[in-house]
Amino acid sequence: MGAVTDVFLITGFLGSGKTTFLNRLTRAFPPDRKLVILMNEFGDIGVDGLLVEGEDLEVLEISRGSIFCVCVKTDFIRGLAGIAREIRPDVLIIEATGAADPGDMKRDLGLSVFRNRFRFREQICLIDAVNFTAVYDAFASVEKQMAAATCFIINKTDLAGPSEVIRIREIVGRHHPDPVFHETTFGGIPLERFAAAVLSPEAPASPSPAPLPEAEIDQAIEILLRDPLRVMLPPDTLASAVIHVADGTRDDFLGLSDALPAGLLRAKGFVRLDGDVHLFSWVMGKGEVRRVAHRKIPDAILGRLVCIGPPALVKALPDVCGTHAVVLKIS
Template sequence: MTDIQPSLPLTIISGYLGSGKTTLVNHLLRNANGRRLMVLVNDFGDLPIDADLIQSRDGDMINLANGCACCSMGGDLFNALVDVLDQKPWPDHLLIEASGVADPARIANIALAEPDLKLDATIALVDAETFENHADDPLIGETLTQQLAVSDLILINKSDLVEAKAMENVSFKLGTIAPNATRIETQYASLPLDLAVGLELASSEKKAEHSDDGDHSAAYAKWSISYDRPLDREAFEVALERLDGRVLRLKGIVRFKGNDTPQVIQLVGRRHSIAAFDGAENVQNGLIAIGFKGSLDRSLLDEIFSNV
């Protein structure tokens, strides 16, 4: 990717019926924290937005007081995406709540093909209680495993409703279906915004202090580093490989030796991309990462990334 047009980041939320997609969407909209999220809902369900968030309705579009919006796709992803992209200004981030049987890879592919979109992440939810039954269902099992196999992050939702042993089985099975996805146990699909749509880069003027949204602070930790020099690309890529699942997401802007164009680094789970930075604002060079409190080893990350 060498395109330097600004493009709209897209996160896909997939998962079978009852896995908690709607709950996640509401959670993210409620905790948007100043980011303007636009959610396209691809299910022929209600526009599932908590009433207290809604400021106004305009046909299929719901506008929220915090600048976010939610829109029904009416079963037509093509037209919904054309409408979003044709309307300026764009939101900060686009989310698609896929239908329970949609193949997120097909949606992700649109973001890869369309120059005005960039794929941020594919998140799948599973209901810890019903997952095994659904995965074995001859009618939909394959569809669900396909959803999971292409995901970056898998939320094992309703983790509080199953015994530890059952949770182990679910986790093991998910590991075989989706070996490259990172698994996160959640209750009420309460995934921090930074994990769902990515970390915000700190601008030079505003050294952003990320306030962990409340109850998550116990479970997740952050780490960051700043650079005032260009990096060696080869060494940097080796460093990314060394992460090996130790962080859930990492984002940053760096400069590589011999290239004046700042590069944006995105890592979700085990997938990363490096592309020419397409933002206009002046952003400080550095990296920021979020991971599980238990496995995010700050001193190790310092070591990995200071010598690149």
């Protein structure tokens, strides 16, 4: 373990391919260095953490909203404190919810209570080449993610035309003075070109003292939440729902998928169909169901889909689902 923890932030709007890209990084991570992943999900249950590959990885999850808004800011700071005090990894990768505004993150990592443990290295922004223009026009978080990023991965280029990619580059250029682009599918950028900066250590820094007293953490959180300059509100008004889907057949489940409103932004979860566990992933009107082999899904998560979208659409889901599923919670 190093004297400091290098921090990398993965952002990108809902469904842009952040978890797929994260898995590419973890597979290339040197075995002699310690990596921790902190995942933030917008819904009330965590799905993406179960999709991260690697038996020895430490994956911490924060659900219930964006780590950059007041609703879970305390959880985020406490999570960082625990990482600094107890785990002390060489590298921390934070995958932010797709609706996040990352503008406050560098200041959070630099809080004096962390004793200079964290060193911010890079923010990688994934872009869904198919849906980018639509979400850019509708959601403020997209603009904020672009402004703060240091590298842009234009993903899903196999599903978009050259003119769409050119348009994306032009839009990003309006919000970033010197963007660095990688164009790819399934987050598959050449790691020898990119990951060296992510996965290789820099010169060692002076050791950071520990531990971090709980009272000092509490005081730092109280001061932070009173700071008027902090980003304490989500940039977009979105809602989430948890839907329960009973075990059934693939054909039965496709009936639910077809019933979901086109304006829903994201739906994701594990369901048991025809006796096997499947992952359902829906992005802006397009859904995919694929079998997930050799993976144990907790009973509290299996059969539950997290749906994210405009509040009016989410509140209408009980009527939309009909006999296909039961809406357990809307928040």
